[in-house]
Amino acid sequence: MExxxxxxxxxxxxxxxxxxxxxxxxxxxxxxSIGNARVxxxxxxxxFLIFLSQAYGINPWGHYQKLTAxxxxxxxxxxxxxxxxxxxxxVFCRTFEISGNKLIVYLxxxxxxxASGAFLLINPNPSPNTIRNIRMVENxxxxxxCVMNIELVRKIYLAIKDSDISKGFIAFGLVFFFIFLWKGxxxxxxxxxxxxxWQDIIALMTDESTDFDQYPARIQFSQEVRRYAGLLSxxxxxxxxxxxxxxxx
Amino acid sequence: MFLLPKGNPLFENLAxxxxxxxxxxxxxxxxxxxxxxxxxxxxxxxxxVFEAGKLVSALLEDRNGKRQNGFEALSALAELMxxxxxxxxxxxxxxxxxxxxxxxxxxGETLYKAQELKLIDINSLLGKVKNDRMNGCLRIYTEEHSxxxxxxxxxxxxxxxxxxxxIESSSSESQKIAGLPGAKIDLFATQSVEEIMxxxxxxxxxxxxxxxxxxxxxxxxxxxxNKERQERDIKAATLRLAELEEQVKVxxxxxxxxxxxxxxxxxxSENGGNSCLIDEAGFxxxxxxxxxxxxxxxxxxxxxxxxxxxxxxxxxxxxxx
Numbered sequence: 001m002e003x004x005x006x007x008x009x010x011x012x013x014x015x016x017x018x019x020x021x022x023x024x025x026x027x028x029x030x031x032x033s034i035g036n037a038r039v040x041x042x043x044x045x046x047x048f049l050i051f052l053s054q055a056y057g058i059n060p061w062g063h064y065q066k067l068t069a070x071x072x073x074x075x076x077x078x079x080x081x082x083x084x085x086x087x088x089x090x091v092f093c094r095t096f097e098i099s100g101n102k103l104i105v106y107l108x109x110x111x112x113x114x115a116s117g118a119f120l121l122i123n124p125n126p127s128p129n130t131i132r133n134i135r136m137v138e139n140x141x142x143x144x145x146c147v148m149n150i151e152l153v154r155k156i157y158l159a160i161k162d163s164d165i166s167k168g169f170i171a172f173g174l175v176f177f178f179i180f181l182w183k184g185x186x187x188x189x190x191x192x193x194x195x196x197x198w199q200d201i202i203a204l205m206t207d208e209s210t211d212f213d214q215y216p217a218r219i220q221f222s223q224e225v226r227r228y229a230g231l232l233s234x235x236x237x238x239x240x241x242x243x244x245x246x247x248x249x
Numbered sequence: 250m251f252l253l254p255k256g257n258p259l260f261e262n263l264a265x266x267x268x269x270x271x272x273x274x275x276x277x278x279x280x281x282x283x284x285x286x287x288x289x290x291x292x293x294x295x296x297x298v299f300e301a302g303k304l305v306s307a308l309l310e311d312r313n314g315k316r317q318n319g320f321e322a323l324s325a326l327a328e329l330m331x332x333x334x335x336x337x338x339x340x341x342x343x344x345x346x347x348x349x350x351x352x353x354x355x356x357g358e359t360l361y362k363a364q365e366l367k368l369i370d371i372n373s374l375l376g377k378v379k380n381d382r383m384n385g386c387l388r389i390y391t392e393e394h395s396x397x398x399x400x401x402x403x404x405x406x407x408x409x410x411x412x413x414x415x416i417e418s419s420s421s422e423s424q425k426i427a428g429l430p431g432a433k434i435d436l437f438a439t440q441s442v443e444e445i446m447x448x449x450x451x452x453x454x455x456x457x458x459x460x461x462x463x464x465x466x467x468x469x470x471x472x473x474x475n476k477e478r479q480e481r482d483i484k485a486a487t488l489r490l491a492e493l494e495e496q497v498k499v500x501x502x503x504x505x506x507x508x509x510x511x512x513x514x515x516x517x518s519e520n521g522g523n524s525c526l527i528d529e530a531g532f533x534x535x536x537x538x539x540x541x542x543x544x545x546x547x548x549x550x551x552x553x554x555x556x557x558x559x560x561x562x563x564x565x566x567x568x569x570x
Binding site: 035036039040081089092093095096097098159160161163164165166247248249 | 493505506507508511512515516544545546548549551
């Protein structure tokens with residue numbers, strides 16, 4: 001516990017606030033998944049998993065590299081779950097078919113996470129470079145699935161725009177826009193090797209140089225976008241689920 | 250309608266609907282019956298004349314005075330017995346002479362029909378009968394009573410009135426009827442007994458076949474009517490269900506939005522069509538499906554209100570049908 005509080009005091013206050021908001025959003029979305037229709041389960045579980053993926057900063061055992069890698073894998077599973085949920089919702093809007101049950105969704109999610117954990121366990125300890133690669137893959141998946149989800153949400157909204165819940169999908173569109181900015185700016189920094197992880201890697205482990213100092217403005221801008229869009233994403237997810245909860249009450 | 254004096258009644262006011270023509274004719278024939286049998290329906294009267302068990306004459310007269318004889322009359326009688334649903338049969342025993350007079354009368358020609366007695370010169374008419382040396386019959390009748398005076402070569406042969414089994418010589422009953430208000434007369438020219446054909450209609454007509462064909466035809470008519478009614482009922486029920494389905498779609502659409510119609514269509518097709526709306530178990534499943542889908546789109550409060558409205562609409566529709 002002491003280690004946990006020590007980590008909290010060491011964290012950047014901005015990142016801490018972001019994790020707290022994601023914690024609240026995760027709690028709200030998880031609660032939402034319990035009391036609502038099956039189709040919402042994938043979506044809300046997915047958003048809950050974002051919190052788990054963001055919580056590595058406050059994880060007392062976060063210095064274990066396999067655990068850090070696991071956090072990023074959880075992040076990838078999160079966006080896949082969310083996309084699966086919105087796809088199901090879109091199918092429902094076109095065919096009115098609702099299939100499956102909540103327990104299977106919960107168990108499948110646990111199964112995927114367990115399989116990911118097993119994958120990390122049976123493989124060598126990931127280097128910082130490998131962890132950065134995993135994180136970059138996660139961000140790439142997030143960016144492209146965010147674009148796809150914005151299109152799905154638009155189509156869902158058009159199909160159900162005269163129902164109670166339709167405005168909730170506009171809110172989801174906003175959520176994915178913020179997440180797109182958040183993950184997109186992070187991916188941008190990673191692709192051009194301007195991210196903090198790469199700076200740490202080359203400072204300690206390689207002889208490679210960096211052009212970090214040549215583009216301070218765009219790097220600064222991207223970092224600010226990442227910070228604020230990440231914060232807004234957490235706030236908007238919590239707000240959206242609260243709003244939908246009220247619409248469906 | 251043709252009303253004969255009643256003679257000696259053997260049976261009166263038997264319900265025709267319970268009788269079968271072949272059985273009736275067989276019974277009168279094998280019993281060697283002499284006299285006449287009348288079948289009185291709302292639209293027609295049929296008279297069958299028997300002489301020693303032989304069916305010598307059959308006459309049908311409808312309300313308008315239109316007549317049918319012989320085979321046609323028997324066929325029409327069978328049809329009336331099968332299809333009229335009402336009617337009475339009377340059987341009156343008569344002497345052989347009187348029976349032959351009735352037979353001759355039925356085969357004869359109508360000269361005057363339904364003449365108001367008070368409007369005609371009866372003496373002049375009787376003078377004409379005498380002068381023309383007519384073979385004939387003068388029928389004097391009211392709505393309920395009837396008497397007949399038979400003439401042979403212009404001379405009165407005798408009288409026949411209610412309760413008499415033979416030709417009588419007393420004219421008192423005829424005079425009595427002639428004095429009743431509204432009394433009318435018919436004058437018929439009859440054929441001589443020698444001229445009328447003594448054919449037994451039971452031998453030339455297959456009564457059983459006529460009866461069976463009539464019953465079969467009537468049954469097919471009933472079947473056709475039933476089928477038409479069933480088709481009408483099915484069509485009406487289909488129409489009612491379609492109206493109910495539309496009502497349900499409007500209600501769900503009102504709460505859920507335009508996708509509501511699609512949800513209703515999908516649930517109806519999964520529960521065997523719109524007939525599930527009036528089936529208790531089917532409607533429960535339908536409602537559950539609509540509710541499950543609506544949970545993804547509208548608030549709990551609206552779902553509750555929609556369910557109540559749907560249930561009350563279906564309850565009203567069920568009680569109306």
